[in-house]
Amino acid sequence: MKRVFWLIAGLNRRMMKILFALALIAYVACEYLGMSVNLSIERGEIKIEQIIDEVSLTHSSYPLNVFSQKYPPVKFLSEKDRKRILITGGAGFVGSHLTDKLMMDGHEVTVVDNFFTGRKRNVEHWIGHENFELINHDVVEPLYIEVDQIYHLASPASPPNYMYNPIKTIKTNTIGTLNMLGLAKRVGARLLLASTSEVYGDPEVHPQNEEYWGHVNPIGPRACYDEGKRVAETMCYAYMKQEGVEVRVARIFNTFGSRMHMNDGRVVSNFILQALQGEPLTVSKQSGTSTRGEPNVFVYLFSSDLVNGLVSLMNSNISSPVNLGNPEEHTILEFARLIKSLVVSRSQIQFLPEAQDDPQRRRPDIRKAKMMLGWEPVVPLEEGLNKTIQYFNRELEHQANNQYIPKPKAARMKKGRPRHN
Numbered sequence: 001m002k003r004v005f006w007l008i009a010g011l012n013r014r015m016m017k018i019l020f021a022l023a024l025i026a027y028v029a030c031e032y033l034g035m036s037v038n039l040s041i042e043r044g045e046i047k048i049e050q051i052i053d054e055v056s057l058t059h060s061s062y063p064l065n066v067f068s069q070k071y072p073p074v075k076f077l078s079e080k081d082r083k084r085i086l087i088t089g090g091a092g093f094v095g096s097h098l099t100d101k102l103m104m105d106g107h108e109v110t111v112v113d114n115f116f117t118g119r120k121r122n123v124e125h126w127i128g129h130e131n132f133e134l135i136n137h138d139v140v141e142p143l144y145i146e147v148d149q150i151y152h153l154a155s156p157a158s159p160p161n162y163m164y165n166p167i168k169t170i171k172t173n174t175i176g177t178l179n180m181l182g183l184a185k186r187v188g189a190r191l192l193l194a195s196t197s198e199v200y201g202d203p204e205v206h207p208q209n210e211e212y213w214g215h216v217n218p219i220g221p222r223a224c225y226d227e228g229k230r231v232a233e234t235m236c237y238a239y240m241k242q243e244g245v246e247v248r249v250a251r252i253f254n255t256f257g258s259r260m261h262m263n264d265g266r267v268v269s270n271f272i273l274q275a276l277q278g279e280p281l282t283v284s285k286q287s288g289t290s291t292r293g294e295p296n297v298f299v300y301l302f303s304s305d306l307v308n309g310l311v312s313l314m315n316s317n318i319s320s321p322v323n324l325g326n327p328e329e330h331t332i333l334e335f336a337r338l339i340k341s342l343v344v345s346r347s348q349i350q351f352l353p354e355a356q357d358d359p360q361r362r363r364p365d366i367r368k369a370k371m372m373l374g375w376e377p378v379v380p381l382e383e384g385l386n387k388t389i390q391y392f393n394r395e396l397e398h399q400a401n402n403q404y405i406p407k408p409k410a411a412r413m414k415k416g417r418p419r420h421n
């Protein structure tokens with residue numbers, strides 16, 4: 001028994017020694033590791049500080065004019081000529097091209113967008129410029145800023161987008177327009193409304209001049225946009241007569257160009273994307289009373305022509321509505337064939353049944369714009385299409401690099417009613 005006790009005591013002594021040795025090793029290791037972690041953090045901190053220093057040095061050591069060269073060139077305008085301009089929907093397809101023009105002309109531009117169909121990417125090349133401001137704001141809410149001119153473009157414009165949430169489309173075009181007219185009245189700004197050829201509905205007069213009152217189905221699927229824009233025009237003239245607000249109204253016909261959304265859903269972007277991806281080009285058939293069975297006839301304006309028209313209308317003294325569009329007519333089928341040949345695509349043409357209330361034929365009478373603004377389209381259709389094809393090619397590459405591009409979804413129904421806010 002004594003022996004056993006001695007053995008255990010002996011083992012304990014040995015174990016004690018071993019444990020002591022292990023503890024010593026652990027302590028030394030911890031000290032060493034701790035030091036190296038601290039060192040690496042220190043190195044990390046030094047590195048980050050160095051980077052911040054380098055960046056701030058780069059910014060502060062350059063004179064302002066050299067630093068601003070990363071932006072597209074901007075004209076210098078004197079205080080007298082420089083205007084403070086608000087563009088609602090300025091991050092959208094047309095709005096962003098208008099932003100470019102007004103910025104490069106030397107004005108101070110504030111873009112307001114809720115990014116439903118607009119994208120920051122469309123105006124990112126101006127972010128940080130002293131003349132530019134981007135505000136994430138929905139025009140359905142009031143806005144209080146100081147401006148001289150308002151280009152009111154905010155609204156979804158493609159049929160799938162404006163039909164996605166019809167109530168929101170109505171609110172944007174009615175409450176949104178009231179808010180912008182209220183702002184124009186408060187600050188004494190001139191407001192240009194981006195209206196549409198859709199105020200003519202499915203026209204019974206051809207070509208359409210500004211005197212034509214239109215043929216709109218007030219309860220059809222397109223009414224949220226068509227009637228929304230019609231009442232927006234009515235509001236403009238009520239504010240003009242009652243409050244003396246200076247208004248300009250542009251009735252914009254089908255327009256295309258770069259920065260259209262991949263999921264825009266209008267005919268030009270659809271056909272180009274379909275042709276580039278080898279998918280069938282979806283041509284809507286003409287229906288109704290037509291016995292010709294020909295697809296619809298439309299006209300297409302390139303975005304730069306539209307932007308020039310908008311700016312000259314804003315700066316003119318014409319307060320009545322003015323058509324801005326290209327009077328060169330093409331059937332949708334001709335157009336599909338043209339895009340197929342420009343893309344050199346083997347895509348087939350697929351005929352689809354016509355959508356409800358789809359206008360059959362649309363062509364602007366632009367004599368008023370020609371006479372009073374000296375404006376007419378100058379970009380040939382093929383040139384505009386080639387530029388747009390290049391743009392969509394880049395967009396497809398961008399998408400292939402795993403960039404997420406959201407698709408507009410069909411209106412969500414909840415207890416029989418579409419979602420709205």
Ligand SMILES: O=c1ccn([C@@H]2O[C@H](COP(=O)(O)OP(=O)(O)O[C@H]3OC[C@@H](O)[C@H](O)[C@H]3O)[C@@H](O)[C@H]2O)c(=O)[nH]1
Pocket residue numbers: 157158159195196197198252253254255265266267268270271282283284285296298332355358359
């Ligand atoms: O894939 C398609 C898409 C459209 N179409 C047809 O092409 C014609 C033009 O349709 P789009 O969708 O391009 O545009 P819409 O003419 O219907 O509306 C447009 O018109 C004027 C603008 O001011 C408006 O913003 C926009 O709503 C329609 O007849 C349509 O049915 C096709 O044949 N195939």
